[in-house]
Amino acid sequence: MPASSSAVHEKKIKYNVFTIEECPACSQKTKRSFQAGDYVTKEGAKCAKCGNQTRISLIYAEPPPKT
Numbered sequence: 001m002p003a004s005s006s007a008v009h010e011k012k013i014k015y016n017v018f019t020i021e022e023c024p025a026c027s028q029k030t031k032r033s034f035q036a037g038d039y040v041t042k043e044g045a046k047c048a049k050c051g052n053q054t055r056i057s058l059i060y061a062e063p064p065p066k067t
């Protein structure tokens, strides 16, 4: 993985930020748009598969798709 400092070359690109919520019971992962206040280990929505409480396991940014 490249150093984060390399991102300065792409400062004009507005990245989309996503949050991954993971279920501790069945490992179901749900990707959704990042919302203000999100942080890793924060409780997420109920699992769509088994109804357990999910937790945010990852927050990441990716470049917008080129159209």
Ligand SMILES: [Zn+2]
Binding pocket: 023, 024, 025, 026, 027, 028, 047, 048, 049, 050, 051, 052
């Ligand atoms: Zn689950």
